[in-house]
Amino acid sequence: MSFHYRSLGAVALATAALFTTPSITQAHETPTAAEDRVLRVYNNNIENLVRNNADGTCTRISGPDHLTSMLVDDNGKTGTSGVKPPDLLIVQQVRGTGQATAYADQLGAKFGYPAGTYKALVAWDDPEEWGSSHKCSEQALGDLKKKQTNGIIYNTRTLSLAAGDVSKYWSAGWLKPGTPYNGGAGCTLYKPPDSDDGATNEYKWKRTSALAARFTIKETGTTVFAATMHLPEQNGANACAGAGYTGIANSGIHVGADATSLMNASTIRMIGIDANRTNIAPTTLGGFGMTGYGAKATDGSRKIDYLFVRGAVRPSSIDHTVGSTKSNHLALYGFIEF
Numbered sequence: 001m002s003f004h005y006r007s008l009g010a011v012a013l014a015t016a017a018l019f020t021t022p023s024i025t026q027a028h029e030t031p032t033a034a035e036d037r038v039l040r041v042y043n044n045n046i047e048n049l050v051r052n053n054a055d056g057t058c059t060r061i062s063g064p065d066h067l068t069s070m071l072v073d074d075n076g077k078t079g080t081s082g083v084k085p086p087d088l089l090i091v092q093q094v095r096g097t098g099q100a101t102a103y104a105d106q107l108g109a110k111f112g113y114p115a116g117t118y119k120a121l122v123a124w125d126d127p128e129e130w131g132s133s134h135k136c137s138e139q140a141l142g143d144l145k146k147k148q149t150n151g152i153i154y155n156t157r158t159l160s161l162a163a164g165d166v167s168k169y170w171s172a173g174w175l176k177p178g179t180p181y182n183g184g185a186g187c188t189l190y191k192p193p194d195s196d197d198g199a200t201n202e203y204k205w206k207r208t209s210a211l212a213a214r215f216t217i218k219e220t221g222t223t224v225f226a227a228t229m230h231l232p233e234q235n236g237a238n239a240c241a242g243a244g245y246t247g248i249a250n251s252g253i254h255v256g257a258d259a260t261s262l263m264n265a266s267t268i269r270m271i272g273i274d275a276n277r278t279n280i281a282p283t284t285l286g287g288f289g290m291t292g293y294g295a296k297a298t299d300g301s302r303k304i305d306y307l308f309v310r311g312a313v314r315p316s317s318i319d320h321t322v323g324s325t326k327s328n329h330l331a332l333y334g335f336i337e338f
Contacts, residue, residue: 037338038314039158039217039224040084043272043307044070044331045092048099048145050136052328058136060144061326063106069326071110072333076318085111088215089118089153090272090307092230093207095144096126100151107153117156123169123211123228124149128203130196148207150228158218165214167227170256172208173240173247174232184250187240190232208232212259214266222338225266227259229273236276236304249284252277263288268336269310274329278302294320298330307332 049066051059073082089107094100100120108117129146136142154161174190175181188194195205212227231252234240241247241254248254252275255263263269269290282292290308296319298305307320314335322331 036084037219039088039268039311039336039338040086040333041088041090041226041270041307041309041336042070042086042331042333043090043228043305044325044327045230045274045305045329046103047093047327047329048095048148049103049327050134050141050144051326052135056135056137058134058138058141060141063103064110066326067103067107067110069324070322070331072318072322074314074335076316076322078322078324085113085155085157087155087158088224088226088270090226090228090270091153092150092228092272092274093145093148094122094151095147096124096149097122098126100153104153113157118153119156119161120151120153121166121211121213122149122151123209124206127206130201130204130206132200148230150207150209150211150230152211152213152226152228154213154215154226159215159224160218161213161215165262167212167256167258167262169209169211170254170259171205171242172210172229172231172235173242173245173252173254174234175238175240177234181238184238184240184246185244187238187245188243190240210256210259212256212262214262217338220338222268223266225263225269227255227263227271229253229271229275231273231275231277233276236278239277248287249281251275251280251284253280253284255288267311268338269308270334270336271306271308272332273306273308274304275306276304278304280306282308284308293334294332296321296323296330298332299328305329305332307334309334309336311336311338313337 104118105115134142134145171191179186210229235252239252289310325331
């Protein structure tokens with residue numbers, strides 16, 4: 001397992017054809033944060049940029065199209081000249097460093113920035129494949145979802161990152177099928193030897209490896225903590241965050257020790273989660289000074305995605321939930337004044 005936060009020139013060249021999408025706005029001569037002192041943050045499970053349709057088919061989504069569908073202006077509208085460069089994208093379900101870096105460069109290209117302006121951190125550089133059809137009738141599209149990890153993409157124009165400020169991954173918890181829940185006593189860490197049985201799902205646990213980092217806003221020196229999590233499907237029925245532990249406020253959420261240290265040393269804090277669980281209250285992470293934003297459903301009729309923030313979040317006319325997101329999960333966002 002390794003952490004990568006660099007732009008790959010080869011990837012940039014290979015994806016150059018995708019960068020011809022017209023920019024949302026022109027590149028800024030000075031960092032966005034210096035202009036309006038707002039940190040723009042998004043959270044989304046991008047589903048490997050493959051969307052499952054109700055009829056069993058799947059649709060491949062390009063990075064630029066997905067970004068256009070997700071990024072909003074101060075009024076919550078997509079595709080306008082008021083859409084400004086984001087500072088942080090918290091993402092779940094990317095294939096690894098290659099896809100994350102290409103996606104980061106596509107984001108920069110939308111604003112006229114050179115490749116490498118946005119950099120990507122991933123929990124696993126190149127996770128092993130798992131699963132079979134991934135519910136895609138066209139297997140070639142299902143195969144694109146066989147590698148899954150979590151990442152954080154950040155804007156180097158506004159944020160810096162010290163080498164020691166990336167946490168080691170920490171494992172999610174789960175109730176292994178066939179195990180009695182017993183109020184959480186049956187919970188265990190979702191990693192070998194207590195992960196899925198059988199070769200087909202042998203590496204499925206890697207998609208739930210969480211990742212966190214502490215950044216510094218270049219203009220002010222303000223410290224910013226960001227984490228990305230993806231909890232197992234079993235968390236929906238039985239909240240588990242570790243051995244015999246149901247998680248913070250029985251949510252299945254926990255924050256690893258290294259990540260907690262980074263968080264405690266940060267002024268602004270945010271955690272983006274695909275929790276696979278409904279009814280997680282906005283106050284769940286109140287002990288960390290965080291509040292959850294957005295109450296609308298994010299996956300069909302269910303709200304299972306969450307963005308928790310400690311900071312002065314601007315009000316949102318669309319409840320911090322972007323309904324046009326080209327993913328099976330709707331994006332959440334928070335614009336944080338500092």
